[in-house]
Amino acid sequence: MTIVAIWCRHTGDNVIGIGQNIPWHISSDFKRFRRITEGGIVLAGERTYESFPNKTLPNRKIYVLTFNPAYEVSDKENHFVITDADALKNESKTIYLSGGASVYKLFMTGAVEFMPDVVVDCVYQGDLNADLKGQKVDITPCVDVLKEKYEQISKDYMEDNITTRVLVKKGDFVDQSVIKHILSAIENKGENK
Ligand SMILES: NC(=O)c1ccc[n+]([C@@H]2O[C@H](COP(=O)([O-])OP(=O)(O)OC[C@H]3O[C@@H](n4cnc5c(N)ncnc54)[C@H](OP(=O)(O)O)[C@@H]3O)[C@@H](O)[C@H]2O)c1
Numbered sequence: 199m200t201i202v203a204i205w206c207r208h209t210g211d212n213v214i215g216i217g218q219n220i221p222w223h224i225s226s227d228f229k230r231f232r233r234i235t236e237g238g239i240v241l242a243g244e245r246t247y248e249s250f251p252n253k254t255l256p257n258r259k260i261y262v263l264t265f266n267p268a269y270e271v272s273d274k275e276n277h278f279v280i281t282d283a284d285a286l287k288n289e290s291k292t293i294y295l296s297g298g299a300s301v302y303k304l305f306m307t308g309a310v311e312f313m314p315d316v317v318v319d320c321v322y323q324g325d326l327n328a329d330l331k332g333q334k335v336d337i338t339p340c341v342d343v344l345k346e347k348y349e350q351i352s353k354d355y356m357e358d359n360i361t362t363r364v365l366v367k368k369g370d371f372v373d374q375s376v377i378k379h380i381l382s383a384i385e386n387k388g389e390n391k
Contacts, residue, residue: 199287200376201312203295203302204234205337206320206360212341214299217332218249222322226358233383234318235294241280244269246298253277261286261293263301283310292376299335306340315372317344317365318380324359351377355384 206227207214213221236257244264247253253272254260260277262269271277280286283304286293295301295314305314348365355362362384366372 199289200292200316200373201286201295201305201314202234202292202316202318202376202380203305203314203340204231204318204320205297205302205340206231206322207337207341208326209321209323211334212336212338213326213334214297214302214337215335216326216330218245219327219330219332221326221330222324223327224322224324224358224360227320227322227360230320230357230362230384231296233386234380235296238292238294239289240294240296241286241301242296243298243301246296246301247271247277263304286310287312292373299337302337302340306337306343313343313347313367315367315370316376316380317348318362318384319344319365320360320362322360352381352384 205214206220215221235255239259239261240255241261241263244262247260247262261280262271262277263280263283265281267279267281269279271279295305304310344365347368349368350363350365352364364377364380
């Protein structure tokens with residue numbers, strides 16, 4: 199199993215959301231996320247899952263993390279409720295951690311038994327959407343761990359005010375086919391553009 203965390207954070211303050219929303223709208227960012235995760239398994243916290251259009255992401259399986267075992271998913275064939283993140287250690291496939299903050303913190307700050315092997319760190323340099331109401335959600339503790347325990351293995355990719363880089367956990371063996379897939383998807387060389 200390979201665990202890949204993928205996020206887009208605001209430069210400086212590491213904000214990833216305001217209330218339920220991502221406070222910028224950059225279509226190339228959504229497309230990059232789709233190219234990387236399409237055909238795979240996405241793990242999302244219940245609040246992030248609720249924020250997906252129609253509570254779904256086409257062509258992906260979704261694991262919804264919730265404390266509520268009776269939580270109703272929108273697509274029973276492809277979406278699954280997970281109440282214990284540690285149970286994922288028996289999973290053989292790649293899992294893309296797709297937020298929100300509580301999920302990134304759970305895995306990055308050590309509450310579960312295993313940390314992400316790979317982080318796709320997208321950093322947005324523009325302004326936050328000032329019209330959004332609600333609390334700012336940031337992932338600063340995850341970025342602190344990223345700086346200490348991970349090393350960058352890609353160049354910096356710049357597109358639409360977002361810098362994307364790929365990091366791996368220092369000292370870990372990482373399946374190179376996963377890295378190859380991620381780099382190829384970032385470079386837009388995948389089949390699904
Ligand atoms: N910029 C980005 O890359 C990005 C990506 C994704 C999301 N976001 C943003 O992040 C924000 C949402 O983050 P969030 O932290 O508030 O919510 P979240 O992580 O999406 O979901 C929180 C929910 O996950 C469940 N959960 C959390 N820890 C759990 C555990 N250990 N075991 C079982 N269930 C657990 C709980 O669900 P129950 O209450 O149902 O038990 C909890 O209420 C939004 O603003 C969203 O737009 C940004």
